[in-house]
Amino acid sequence: MPLRLRPNDPTFYDLFAESANHLVDGSRILADLLDTSAGSGLDASGEIARQMKDAEHAADETTHAIIKRVNSTFVTPFDREDIYRLASDLDDVMDYMEEAVDSIHLFGLENLPAEVAEQIEVLQRAASLTAETMPRLRTMKDLAEYWIEINRLENTGDQVHRRIIAKLFSGEFDALTVMKVKSVVDLFEAAIDAFEHVANTVEQIAVKES
Amino acid sequence: MPLRLRPNDPTFYDLFAESANHLVDGSRILADLLDTSAGSGLDASGEIARQMKDAEHAADETTHAIIKRVNSTFVTPFDREDIYRLASDLDDVMDYMEEAVDSIHLFGLENLPAEVAEQIEVLQRAASLTAETMPRLRTMKDLAEYWIEINRLENTGDQVHRRIIAKLFSGEFDALTVMKVKSVVDLFEAAIDAFEHVANTVEQIAVKES
Amino acid sequence: MPLRLRPNDPTFYDLFAESANHLVDGSRILADLLDTSAGSGLDASGEIARQMKDAEHAADETTHAIIKRVNSTFVTPFDREDIYRLASDLDDVMDYMEEAVDSIHLFGLENLPAEVAEQIEVLQRAASLTAETMPRLRTMKDLAEYWIEINRLENTGDQVHRRIIAKLFSGEFDALTVMKVKSVVDLFEAAIDAFEHVANTVEQIAVKES
Numbered sequence: 001m002p003l004r005l006r007p008n009d010p011t012f013y014d015l016f017a018e019s020a021n022h023l024v025d026g027s028r029i030l031a032d033l034l035d036t037s038a039g040s041g042l043d044a045s046g047e048i049a050r051q052m053k054d055a056e057h058a059a060d061e062t063t064h065a066i067i068k069r070v071n072s073t074f075v076t077p078f079d080r081e082d083i084y085r086l087a088s089d090l091d092d093v094m095d096y097m098e099e100a101v102d103s104i105h106l107f108g109l110e111n112l113p114a115e116v117a118e119q120i121e122v123l124q125r126a127a128s129l130t131a132e133t134m135p136r137l138r139t140m141k142d143l144a145e146y147w148i149e150i151n152r153l154e155n156t157g158d159q160v161h162r163r164i165i166a167k168l169f170s171g172e173f174d175a176l177t178v179m180k181v182k183s184v185v186d187l188f189e190a191a192i193d194a195f196e197h198v199a200n201t202v203e204q205i206a207v208k209e210s
Numbered sequence: 211m212p213l214r215l216r217p218n219d220p221t222f223y224d225l226f227a228e229s230a231n232h233l234v235d236g237s238r239i240l241a242d243l244l245d246t247s248a249g250s251g252l253d254a255s256g257e258i259a260r261q262m263k264d265a266e267h268a269a270d271e272t273t274h275a276i277i278k279r280v281n282s283t284f285v286t287p288f289d290r291e292d293i294y295r296l297a298s299d300l301d302d303v304m305d306y307m308e309e310a311v312d313s314i315h316l317f318g319l320e321n322l323p324a325e326v327a328e329q330i331e332v333l334q335r336a337a338s339l340t341a342e343t344m345p346r347l348r349t350m351k352d353l354a355e356y357w358i359e360i361n362r363l364e365n366t367g368d369q370v371h372r373r374i375i376a377k378l379f380s381g382e383f384d385a386l387t388v389m390k391v392k393s394v395v396d397l398f399e400a401a402i403d404a405f406e407h408v409a410n411t412v413e414q415i416a417v418k419e420s
Numbered sequence: 421m422p423l424r425l426r427p428n429d430p431t432f433y434d435l436f437a438e439s440a441n442h443l444v445d446g447s448r449i450l451a452d453l454l455d456t457s458a459g460s461g462l463d464a465s466g467e468i469a470r471q472m473k474d475a476e477h478a479a480d481e482t483t484h485a486i487i488k489r490v491n492s493t494f495v496t497p498f499d500r501e502d503i504y505r506l507a508s509d510l511d512d513v514m515d516y517m518e519e520a521v522d523s524i525h526l527f528g529l530e531n532l533p534a535e536v537a538e539q540i541e542v543l544q545r546a547a548s549l550t551a552e553t554m555p556r557l558r559t560m561k562d563l564a565e566y567w568i569e570i571n572r573l574e575n576t577g578d579q580v581h582r583r584i585i586a587k588l589f590s591g592e593f594d595a596l597t598v599m600k601v602k603s604v605v606d607l608f609e610a611a612i613d614a615f616e617h618v619a620n621t622v623e624q625i626a627v628k629e630s
Contacts, residue, residue, distance in 0.1 A: 070627055080627050088620070099582075106586040162309075165393070166316040175385035175595035179602075182389075183585070200298070207280055207290050372519075375603070376526040385595035392599075410508070417490055417500050 012077055013138050015066045019090040020131035022059035026097045027123040029055060030188075033101060034117055049105040056098040063091045077137075082205050089201050090130075093194040097123070100187035107180045115164045119188040122157040126150060126195040133202070143206050150199035157192035161185060222287055223348050225276045229300040230341035232269035236307045237333040239265060240398075243311060244327055259315040266308040273301045287348075292415045299408040300340075306401035307333070310394050317390040325374045329398040332367040336360060336405040343412070353416050360409035367402035371395060432497055433558050435486045439510040440551035442479035446517045447543040449475060450608075453521060454537055469525040476518040483511045497557075502625045509618045510550075516611035517543070520604050527600045535584045539608040542577040546570060546615040553622070563626050570619035577612035581605060 033048045066087040070080050077083075104112075133146040164185050168178045243258045276297040280290050287293075314322075343356040374395050378388045453468045486507040490500050497503075524532075553566040584605050588598045 067623075067627075081624055084624055084627060102582065103585075106582060107589050162312065162316060165313075169317050169386060169390050171386065175389070176589060176591065176598070178386070178389065179595070179598065180589050203277075204291055204294055207277075207294060372522065372526060375523075379527050379596060379600050381596065385599070388596070388599065413487075414501055414504055417487075417504060 011069065012066070012083060013135055015062060015069065016086065016090070016137065017131060017134040019059060019062045019066070019087065020127065020134045022055055022062060023090065023093050023097075023127040024124075024131050026052065026055045026059070026094055027120065027127040030097060030101070030120045031124060033104070034112070034120055046105060049101050052098050052101040056094050059091060059094040063087050078205050078209055082201065082208070086198065086201050086205070089194065089198045093127075093191050093198065096187050096191035096194055100184050100191070103180075103184050103187065107183070109180055109184065112181060112184065113164050113167055115160055115167070116185060116188065118160045119157060119164075119185065119192065122153050122160070122192055123188065123195075126153050126192065129153075130195060130198060137202070137205070140206050140209055143202060147199040147203045150196055154192055154196040157189060161189040161192075221279065222276070222293060223345055225272060225279065226296065226300070226347065227341060227344040229269060229272045229276070229297065230337065230344045232265055232272060233300065233303050233307075233337040234334075234341050236262065236265045236269070236304055237330065237337040240307060240311065240330045241334060243314070244322070244330055256315060259311050262308050262311040266304050269301060269304040273297050288415050288419055292411065292418070296408065296411050296415070299404065299411050303337075303401050303404040303408065306397050306404055310397035310401065313390075313394050313397065317393070319390055319394065322391060322394065323374050323377055325370055325377070326395060326398065328370045329367060329374075329395065329402065332363050332370070332402055333398065333405075336363050336402065339363075340405060340408060347412070347415070350416050350419055353412060357409040357413045360406055364402055364406040367399060371399040371402075431489065432486070432503060433555055435482060435489065436506065436510070436557065437551060437554040439479065439482045439486070439507065440547065440554045442475055442482060443510065443513050443517075443547040444544075444551050446472065446475045446479070446514055447540065447547040450517060450521070450540045451544060453524070454532070454540055466525060469521050472518050472521040476514050479511060479514040483507050498625050498629055502621065502628070506618065506621050506625070509614065509621050513547075513611050513614040513618065516607050516614055520607035520611065523600075523604050523607065527603070529600055529604065532601060532604065533584050533587055535580055535587070536605060536608065538580040539577060539584075539605065539612065542573050542580070542612055543608065543615075546573050546612065549573075550615060550618060557622070557625070560626055560629055563622060567619040567623050570616055574612055574616040577609060581609040581612075 029048060029051050032051075066083065070076060070083050103109075129146060129149055133143065136143060136146075165182065168182055168185075173181070239258060239261050242261075276293065280286060280293050313319075339356060339359055343353065346353060346356075375392065378392055378395075383391070449468060449471050452471075486503065490496060490503050523529075549566060549569055553563065556563060556566075585602065588602055588605075593601070
């Protein structure tokens with residue numbers, strides 16, 4: 001196991017960017033799923049579920065690469081436990097997105113409320129913003145605008161989620177449909193919240209290192 | 211950005227007390243909501259929802275003031291990440307209380323099980339106790355009685371919550387009503403748990419600093 | 421309060437092993453519950469609920485003993501906050517198992533889907549593995565195989581949980597039954613996830629200390 005002695009090993013930043021880019025892929029697959037569900041149905045969501053599973057596996061490999069590097073690197077750019085936590089926060093987002101897609105497939109859902117498109121849009125924007133931000137961990141500069149914007153997106157996501165739940169509870173749908181759709185939109189909401197956890201971890205790292 | 215060089219900047223204690231006082235306000239608004247819902251109904255809960263939204267905004271400002279001060283203060287009374295975490299734990303309580311009230315309003319709920327009054331009482335007592343305790347962070351003395359009492363309150367809240375759920379699942383109510391009321395009482399339970407997270411964070415800070 | 425000056429107080433390892441052994445007991449009680457529910461019903465689950473409550477109290481006492489020792493020990497084998505967190509992660513597993521059993525009793529459930537046996541098996545294996553691993557914290561050696569296996573078990577648990585939910589949502593059951601059973605199997609899933617949190621904490625301690 002070769003020790004790395006450079007004080008700021010650049011590959012951590014590359015790996016975090018890679019991890020966030022998997023989330024860009026994941027959220028694009030979700031957008032494809034919505035387009036598909038407008039048209040055809042279950043077969044397509046089976047294909048989408050496979051794509052999402054692949055994206056999740058790729059993300060897992062990046063996460064493991066980060067953990068492995070933490071264990072084999074002598075000097076890390078910031079505290080080991082913060083690297084570990086950031087990697088694990090990024091991983092959580094993918095897990096929620098993958099579970100949402102798998103649930104749609106497992107429950108045989110063919111329709112979702114139109115407002116789900118707004119949740120997916122929030123996820124796509126949060127993913128892009130996070131991917132753009134990861135390389136900036138190197139300088140720790142101009143990070144505040146990132147977490148302020150993520151907080152704003154999380155707020156938007158929260159409002160959309162509450163509107164969807166109110167609609168589901170309005171009496172239009174049977175109880176089982178309500179439970180199925182609620183499971184899925186709760187997972188999208190959890191994915192959005194998980195982006196906020198990523199941003200909080202970045203903020204705490206910045207606070208510590210400043 | 212002026213550096214503060216006094217080893218124990220007193221304003222952190224003031225800000226934590228201020229943050230906890232917003233929770234005292236929030237839990238009183240919840241108590242008002244129950245009184246109201248005994249009498250009239252939705253219109254009033256609209257007014258209560260606005261009051262709660264205001265309380266949440268005030269709490270957000272205090273949280274931001276704490277974060278800002280962490281970033282501009284040279285010597286902090288305890289670890290930066292613990293200050294950050296305590297601020298964020300206190301903020302979580304308010305978020306759950308606000309979401310509960312907003313949900314009652316959104317779902318058009320006009321009645322809640324009588325036992326909800328016991329949840330609110332737990333929240334009011336936990337809020338008062340937390341507000342009284344924050345100034346004592348300065349000396350780190352006599353904190354054990356605080357977290358023991360919060361654990362006891364959380365236990366009581368847990369028992370009440372389980373009784374409410376058993377009642378909701380008893381067959382008296384239609385499925386949609388069960389889901390709506392469950393969403394609300396789960397949020398009250400989450401708010402009570404969040405007070406326990408605050409107490410755990412205080413305990414961990416005390417353990418570290420002792 | 422006598423100070424302990426030995427650099428690696430052995431009793432922390434004993435206490436963590438004791439804490440994990442309570443989880444072995446708890447998961448065995450769950451297995452007994454399933455055997456029972458195959459035969460008789462509610463009366464028996466009342467007896468099981470009492471056994472589980474006893475196991476939870478015993479676990480609480482171990483947790484408190486760990487916290488007390490952290491507060492009275494001068495030199496701890498690893499960071500105070502990590503000891504605190506590991507104790508609290510172990511405690512969480514028991515809380516979820518106890519709440520699941522109490523829920524079965526409270527909701528008067530007499531049957532659970534056959535797949536629940538697979539969840540309990542995962543819990544029993546995770547508990548044994550965790551109990552075997554705790555004494556190895558002393559040397560911090562050969563821990564990787566533990567967390568890799570826990571991740572694998574959590575994955576299995578996740579797949580089983582998704583299958584159970586898909587079955588519950590298939591239309592065979594009335595909405596209230598779905599909600600009751602879902603509450604219980606979600607708690608078993610939370611207990612499995614909590615074992616993964618224990619493993620993550622162990623991994624982070626190992627990363628820090630290595």
